Amino acid sequence: MPRRVTRGEALSLLEFQVGDRVLAKVGTVAYRLELPQQLSRVHSTFHVSNLKKCLSDEPLAVLLDEIHIDDKLRFVEEPVEILDREVKRLKRSCITIIKVRWNSKRGPEFTWEREDQFREKYPHLFTKTAPSTSAAS
Template sequence: MLKVSPCKGVIRFGKQGKLNPRYIGPFKILERIGLVAYKLEFPKELSNVHNTFHVSNLKKCLSDESLIIPMKELWLDDKLNFVEEPVEIMDREVNQLKQSRVPIVKVRWNSKRGPEFTWEREDQIRVKYPHLFS
């Protein structure tokens, strides 16, 4: 199994996507390179990804078939980051701080696990995803 990184594309007030898939695969090991690296056999969906990895990015595959995540359901970039895009703006609020007011929006993300909602700063979402504010 190969480790992938969750990546939302915006700063989420220090939150991490705890339930995002951590590993994908399993992949067949083609050869051992040196003491701590392995070359893997990838499907054609991952043809743009380098196929040699350090052992810290690998995990022994369990034989339980229910743990395998199909590659067709994931959207990975060429650096193996799990990418989620915002789908729509659900709600708006204004956080009142001592000296200022911060507009925030509730964003629905396209997540593999189903609908996922987070509160994000409106200015950051507006810069990265202007199509949501049409």
């Protein structure tokens, strides 16, 4: 029966080559990376568990100007524009819903939201009128 590899051993087996964006190996399980100027406030040394090997795919690259992060460096998804509007008829009332495009880190993402609730949270998106469609039943 083969011997089980511990998490620590597995991390020490994962190695990156110095070059391109990897500036140096720091100790046995950390690397110093070259970061773009926009990330100058981020410490450039990372533990190997926070790194993944990847091949660059230019069509999937996201410009740093399009990424919004909060003070704890978490990605913040924000609505970009209102694409469509529909009126949903219920038994005794009607509700207006809007189709919203978000700046998602996974690529273009769309959701349907209640207009009244959304207008309260993001009034700046309502300066332009979004197209409307016929009422849905």
